[in-house]
Amino acid sequence: MDRMLYTAMSGARQSMEQQAVVSHNLANASTAGFRAQLHAMRAVPVQGEARLATRVSVAASTPGADFTPGPITRTGRTLDVAIDGPGFFAVQTQDGQEAYTRQGDFQVDGNGQLMSAGRPVIGEGGPIQVPLGAELFMGADGTISGIGMGEDPDALAEVGRLKLVEPGEAEVVRGDDGLFRAKPDAQGQNTPLAASENVRVVAGALEGSNVNPVESMVAMIDVARRYELQTQAISDADENAQQANSLLLLNG
Numbered sequence: 001m002d003r004m005l006y007t008a009m010s011g012a013r014q015s016m017e018q019q020a021v022v023s024h025n026l027a028n029a030s031t032a033g034f035r036a037q038l039h040a041m042r043a044v045p046v047q048g049e050a051r052l053a054t055r056v057s058v059a060a061s062t063p064g065a066d067f068t069p070g071p072i073t074r075t076g077r078t079l080d081v082a083i084d085g086p087g088f089f090a091v092q093t094q095d096g097q098e099a100y101t102r103q104g105d106f107q108v109d110g111n112g113q114l115m116s117a118g119r120p121v122i123g124e125g126g127p128i129q130v131p132l133g134a135e136l137f138m139g140a141d142g143t144i145s146g147i148g149m150g151e152d153p154d155a156l157a158e159v160g161r162l163k164l165v166e167p168g169e170a171e172v173v174r175g176d177d178g179l180f181r182a183k184p185d186a187q188g189q190n191t192p193l194a195a196s197e198n199v200r201v202v203a204g205a206l207e208g209s210n211v212n213p214v215e216s217m218v219a220m221i222d223v224a225r226r227y228e229l230q231t232q233a234i235s236d237a238d239e240n241a242q243q244a245n246s247l248l249l250l251n252g
Contacts (some may be wrong), residue, residue: 007043008233011030014041015227022223024214028178029178033082033102034209036066038172052244065174071101079106079114082207083164087199088172088180090122090163090192098122098192099179100172102164102207110131114144114160121162124195138203164199189246 021039028034072082077105083089088100093202099119112132112171121125123144130136134146134231149156171193172180182190 004233004237008230008237012227012230013043015223015230019220019223019227021220022159022216025211026213026220027217029207029209029211029213031103031178032105032206034178034211035174035180036209036211038064040064053214057143064169065180066210067169068210070208072205072207074205075205078138078203079107079108079208080104080204081138081162082194082202082205084200084202087164087166087196088140089116090195091116091119091179092117092122092127093177093179097181097190099175100193104201105206108136123163128162130159134159138201140200140202141197142199142201150202162201163195164201165193166196167193175205180206238241 004240018039018041021037025036027104028036028161031090032246041167067084067086072084081089083102083104084086089104091099091101093099101116103116106121108130109115110132112129114123114128114130128144129146130144131146133149135149137145137156139145142164143158144160144162145156146159147153147157167182171183177239182193
């Protein structure tokens with residue numbers, strides 16, 4: 001009976017975690033550049049001094065993220081930037097570390113700093129600063145040019161360049177905040193990735209989320225039903241154990 005409990009109990013717990021992943025993906029179905037998180041489960045032997053080969057539990061096996069490109073939509077806004085092909089923008093997190101995202105709906109804050117979802121966008125020399133009130137233009141290589149307020153078109157000058165990186169899928173890990181970071185080295189340090197000259201961007205466009213809302217809704221229903229079956233199995237095992245105890249008492 002305990003074999004049934006081990007499998008059903010651990011399976012129900014992992015189903016709850018998978019439901020959280022599916023819900024998070026669905027909530028970001030309209031977030032620009034969002035990469036869906038993947039979740040999988042596998043059977044593992046129960047560990048401990050009293051372990052038995054017939055007892056197994058379910059553990060999460062997180063493959064990482066879905067790197068499938070999202071749809072690119074033209075917006076006409078200068079600071080909306082989509083990456084054409086593989087690659088990431090570099091941003092600065094609250095702890096001052098470098099992280100990577102595909103979200104390209106940039107804004108300029110009151111201090112003239114280029115931001116992505118509230119995080120400073122990193123250029124070749126650190127966070128990018130642009131002149132306040134300037135009209136900005138984005139080049140295919142990530143070069144940002146601007147014309148100051150009231151200036152002639154001849155005054156167009158480069159004000160910065162986006163740091164664009166092109167890591168392999170195995171070189172980055174997805175964080176709980178949806179950002180990607182370089183895999184830690186042997187000392188546990190995240191070394192910033194080198195800029196790539198091969199990444200190209202499209203100005204006036206945004207890459208959408210790669211989450212399919214219909215598939216996510218189906219997955220949510222599937223996980224909910226699986227959880228119900230697992231909790232029912234726990235209830236059945238408990239009921240069977242009580243009936244067995246009753247029979248033992250009658251025969252005793």
